[in-house]
Amino acid sequence: MTSSPRTPGIRLRAPVLGSPDPQALARFYQRLLGWPLRDDEPEWAALQPDDGGPGLSFQLEADHVPPVWPPEPGTQQMQQHLDFLVDDLDAAAAVAEAAGARLLNAYTDPHEDVRTYADPDGHPFCIFTQT
Numbered sequence: 699m700t701s702s703p704r705t706p707g708i709r710l711r712a713p714v715l716g717s718p719d720p721q722a723l724a725r726f727y728q729r730l731l732g733w734p735l736r737d738d739e740p741e742w743a744a745l746q747p748d749d750g751g752p753g754l755s756f757q758l759e760a761d762h763v764p765p766v767w768p769p770e771p772g773t774q775q776m777q778q779h780l781d782f783l784v785d786d787l788d789a790a791a792a793v794a795e796a797a798g799a800r801l802l803n804a805y806t807d808p809h810e811d812v813r814t815y816a817d818p819d820g821h822p823f824c825i826f827t828q829t
Contacts, residue, residue: 710752712744713778716759717819723756726818729797731782754780764820767802779814780823787811790825799823 717723724735724743736746736753746753766773784790791813795801799815802822806812812826 712746712753712755713780714755714757715817715819715821716762717756718758718760718762719819720756720758723817723819724754726797726799727754727756730794730799762819764816765822767814767816767822776822779821782823782825784825784827787813787825787827794825 715723720741720743721738724738724745727733728735728745731745731747731754733745733747733753735743737744737755741758742755744753744755763774765776767776767779769775782790791801794813794815798818801813802816803814804812806829808829810826810828812824814822814824816822
């Protein structure tokens, strides 16, 4: 596999999730990830890890319709999901569930153990360990 040259000056700052309550969703992910709040406004909230890496942001979407997962014809489709690599799947699952995540699916394949959750606004995310 060949690598392409890096485009100067372009770096991922943060994925942005729509939410009817950006502050509440930011606090869910703050509990899950342990990242500090960078912005905390009624229409915009953001988390930023201490190492300065890409964060996660949340914007007001008053008419947010949660995606259906797994997808079903005629329903709101998932546009993206977040993947979080964890050291201890059971411990991370306990944190996610205590913060308000809803388990959607769990599976093991030859390379990883995965649990798929929905956050309080219905956005899917996965926590996984590599085997």
